[in-house]
Amino acid sequence: QKEVEQDPGPLSVPEGAIVSLNCTYSNSAFQYFMWYRQYSRKGPELLMYTYSSGNKEDGRFTAQVDKSSKYISLFIRDSQPSDSATYLCAMRVTNAGKSTFGDGTTLTVKP
Template identity: 90%
Template sequence: QKEVEQDPGPLSVPEGAIVSLNCTYSNSAFQYFMWYRQYSRKGPELLMYTYSSGNKEDGRFTAQVDKSSKYISLFIRDSQPSDSATYLCAMTTLNAGNNRKLIWGLGTSLAVNP
């Protein structure tokens, strides 16, 4: 079973729609969950960062973590054409060492149409 699974899409929505992006994972040791946005041929840009379970909101973005289901989500409200990008989930464990390697999903390609 793959550690992190993410539907690559593509996902196409009209401007103003609510977008739901999701990842599932298999390693119950994951404690930190991130969402990155990546424009074509650019580096990943950190959007949201969540520790353990619960919700976190930042402007039009809401990240949710359900550790019991090993499922994380990113919601984008009032989506804009500028939100068109690939959205990657990434996660890591909490361990005693200094290693914080991120394990990544494949990324979901999102197109918001004007």
């Protein structure tokens, strides 16, 4: 079993929809939680970073971390076709340690 499990998708939504992306994890030592967006054949782009439990909002994106449930989410409001990409959750134990990624969820937002 992988340390980080991500809802596999693929996910297809109409433009303007609210998107929910989710990951669960088994390692209770994870303290740093990230969401990356990756377009085809490109490097992962950091979207959101959260330390420990809580919510963080940045524009149309909201990241939630629930350490008690070992569950993290990324919400995208008013989704746009340009949001179509693969979204990867990633987690880390220490401040500057390696990241462990989920398998990614491919999102398609249809105009």
